[in-house]
Amino acid sequence: MTTLSTLNKFKKDGTKFTCLTCYDSMFARMMDKAEIDTILIGDSLGMVVQGHDSTLPVTVNDMAYHTANIARSNKHALILADLPFMSYVTLPEAIANSRQLMQAGAHVIKVEGGSELCELVSTLAQAGTPTCVHLGLTPQSVNVFGGYKIQGRGDEAADKLLADAKAVVDAGAALLVLECVPAALAKAVTDAVAVPVIGIGAGADTDGQVLVMHDMLGMVHGRVPRFVHDFLTDERNSTRSIEGAFALYQQSVREGSFPTEQHQFN
Numbered sequence: 001m002t003t004l005s006t007l008n009k010f011k012k013d014g015t016k017f018t019c020l021t022c023y024d025s026m027f028a029r030m031m032d033k034a035e036i037d038t039i040l041i042g043d044s045l046g047m048v049v050q051g052h053d054s055t056l057p058v059t060v061n062d063m064a065y066h067t068a069n070i071a072r073s074n075k076h077a078l079i080l081a082d083l084p085f086m087s088y089v090t091l092p093e094a095i096a097n098s099r100q101l102m103q104a105g106a107h108v109i110k111v112e113g114g115s116e117l118c119e120l121v122s123t124l125a126q127a128g129t130p131t132c133v134h135l136g137l138t139p140q141s142v143n144v145f146g147g148y149k150i151q152g153r154g155d156e157a158a159d160k161l162l163a164d165a166k167a168v169v170d171a172g173a174a175l176l177v178l179e180c181v182p183a184a185l186a187k188a189v190t191d192a193v194a195v196p197v198i199g200i201g202a203g204a205d206t207d208g209q210v211l212v213m214h215d216m217l218g219m220v221h222g223r224v225p226r227f228v229h230d231f232l233t234d235e236r237n238s239t240r241s242i243e244g245a246f247a248l249y250q251q252s253v254r255e256g257s258f259p260t261e262q263h264q265f266n
């Protein structure tokens, strides 16, 4: 079974690790077989499962329901679950909602933001709840950004993101996710912090990689993001099976053949 200690050792040894989003039992079982290292019950389920245009309508009860489905069906992966939009604005709400997700089977709670989360991160750590802080393109803030745009471009934005990353790690964050930031900035953050960093559209130098499961199986509604690779139809997946796609993703990330320069932003 993968734990935070496993991921810390991976970072120390330079072993790249995998994360995939997952929302239901059958896929969780297949990911167990492929030994995917970590699973994220992402609030992206609002878009790929529920059909919304953003992650904003997702509720804590939705997250708890899907987290429980995964926890029953996968014993190999470390399980991360998103606190959804506006469910961690106040500390008491954040604590109650984190408890619900941990009791549903999450091992780590993921929250989006920067140094403003320090008090929350440290309170949860003291209460036995590790956090993963998601920085860069944080989809819950789509209305602040004015769309899904690359973040951390330019010196000022890059310095702020690096400072935010260091602050939340100092406060006790156990993991970071970096989404859609220039590869050089992702490398700088990964080198600067002692905790494992998981990237999506953040280049090859983060400690781990995450993709939305539907994307990596070629099920994309609209434009295919630059950082996505379809592992289902990849010719190295000789069986063209979903299990084969998960295994190929695991192998590709471990050996460093995914992501390549074509998947990154500069």
Ligand code: KIV
Pocket (backbone or CB within 6 Å): 021, 040, 041, 042, 043, 044, 045, 082, 134, 177, 179, 200, 210, 212
């Ligand atoms: O909700 C999600 O799927 C995520 C990933 C894109 C990292 O946060």
